[in-house]
Amino acid sequence: MKKYVLGILFCSCLLGTGIGCSEKAREEKIPETGKSGQNEITIMHVDADYPEFQKFIDQAEKDLDLKIHIVSYPENADNRQAEVSTILSAGEDSVDIFSVNDEMVSEFKYKGYLEPLNDTVMTEDILSCYPESYMEHIAMLDGKVYSVPYYMDIMVFWVNKSMIGDMEIRTQEDFQRLLETDFGEGRYGYGSAWDSAYVYNELSEFINFFGGSYYDWNSPSTREALTFLADIVKKEQTPIEQITDQYEQLEQKFLEGTYASIFVYSGTLDMFVRAGAYREDFIQLAPLPRFKENVTNIAAWQYILNKSSANKEAAIRFLKYAASREGSIAYAEYMNRLPVRLDIIREEDLDIPGFEQLREYVENTELKERPFSRNTMEDITSMGALFQRYVLEEISLEEFCKGAQNITDGF
Known part of the structure; x- marks a missing residue:
């Protein structure tokens, strides 16, 4: 390609x-x-x-x-x-x-x-x-x-108002404060779907946030995003168990109050509406928190x-x-x-x-189409499996970036 x-x-x-x-x-x-x-x-x-x-x-x-x-x-x-x-x-x-x-x-x-x-x-x-x-x-x-x-x-930012109350998450510092908030045992400020066929969504999203490139794994900004995601697992600010979750499991956990916030595509709105969850005191669509770049998938x-x-x-x-x-x-x-x-x-x-x-979101946020090769699912799942090994500490950051570069060089 x-x-x-x-x-x-x-x-x-x-x-x-x-x-x-x-x-x-x-x-x-x-x-x-x-x-x-x-x-x-x-x-x-x-x-x-x-x-x-x-x-x-x-x-x-x-x-x-x-x-x-x-x-x-x-x-x-x-x-x-x-x-x-x-x-x-x-x-x-x-x-x-x-x-x-x-x-x-x-x-x-x-x-x-x-x-x-x-x-x-x-x-x-x-x-x-x-x-x-x-x-x-x-x-x-x-x-x-x-x-x-x-x-x-559009990948948008969803919050559970029953958990965060009036807390505003507009910056990276605000998001870090959300991660550090104690919501009780088994509850987190942020969660995701890190199944091998899904995690490229979150991976590319955070690379966007930090101003990196999905094609350049030697970029300091790309590596900053990777380190950020690995660190919040090490600090138990998000659960490693989410490596088995696709969006269906993520959305259910969000509705059950496991997570105070998620990044999920806007099409999920219909499901939240049908579940009676999209309301002022529960699930809400919020502005995208600004890290280094105001950009989303x-x-x-x-x-x-x-x-x-x-x-x-x-x-x-x-x-x-x-x-x-x-x-x-x-x-x-x-x-x-x-x-x-x-x-x-x-x-x-x-x-x-x-x-x-x-x-x-459409008018004020930089929106990017996601990167795909002609061997779409093979490359997506290969990248996902590699990322899982990285956050599980089975391979180093250097080893992950070398493998990731080999994958995207073929795009």
């Missing part, structure tokens, strides 16, 4: 060419219905089991005169990726459209599994409404667009079109709807999630809990 700088400013798209959404795109209409016999598709979707998502699908079926079958994913991230990969690599046509994360599209776009969408869905006028650097480095390859991002995930979920699909005409109609202003807003408001289209974030007052705070 072409090596590129992790520090591309996402928010610059708001102010520069990335926000140049054309008038044609602003006035786009819901796609016309297709021909008889081409009105049925199957989508494998991460939201399949949510009633609110079914309402979105019901609306899409009505608007498009289209029958949409929804198939569930396995809950485990590794199993999810393996299932999609198996279907695509075998050339099966049982699923027309998949909802995938950055990790999956970053790998699949190199393998010839996906239908390019430049000429049908992500035309120039529509593409101009999306964050430019994100699309270039995640959704595109060799000038072709292979996905339709449908919701934006961006991710997205997106649709890809199976190149082997026998229902491409109908599938493209759905994808046009998902990319349209109407479809983007409908999904966002049903699911309490931020759309990826920047024109919508800037111009609409969406009926989403926390929308103004999320818009503040």
Whole structure:
């Protein structure tokens, strides 16, 4: 994969060419219905089991005169990726459209599994409404667009107000004070998900905080972030047991009061709302604490079109709807999630809990797409396993950095 700088400013798209959404795109209409016999598709979707998502699908079926079958994913991230990969690599046509994360599209776009969408869905006028650097480095390859991002995930700072009260965490010093606060046995100021397939999120986040680079493991700032994470384990300010946790376990522990704060993507808001936990006296979205740099990760979920699909005409109609202003807003408001289209974030007052705070993140925080290679999951888990050995004190900082550099040199 072409090596590129992790520090591309996402928010610059708001102010520069990335926000140049054309008038044609602003006035786009819901796609016309297709021909008889081409009105049925199957989508494998991460939201399949949510009633609110079914309402979105019901609306899409009505608007498009289209029958949409929804198939569930396995809950485990590794199993999810393996299932999609198996279907695509075998050339099966049982699923027309998949909802995938950055990790999956970053790998699949190199393998010839996906239908390019430049000429049908992500035309120039529509593409101009999306964050430019994100699309270039995640959704595109060799000038072709292979996905339709449908919701934006920003790594944000969540706090449990029932634990921290009126404590403000705005600086690195404030965060350190939170870590040092005694919340009782088995309770911590901060926790995370350090499973080998997940910890790269937190690792890249703290490298961002300290002004380092995920590509340069000799950088003093990168090493400062690593030392910080190792030290809070040694001081028992965060539990080493979290090396077995993915986001599902982290979020449950947060709701149970194990952690006073976490860094988790903004898409979690919907789960907190449905659990009745998103309220002033409990779970709240807070401003990002400022370390050396005011920067955080961006991710997205997106649709890809199976190149082997026998229902491409109908599938493209759905994808046009998902990319349209109407479809983007409908999904966002049903699911309490931020759309990826920047024109919508800037111009609409969406009926989403926390929308103004999320818009503040987009407008005032430097947001970076995460670093991926063409061997996405292999490299992610290799880095995660290496980091686990480091915080378990099985290898030194020097040994970790040497191994990490070997991994990212292949990006």
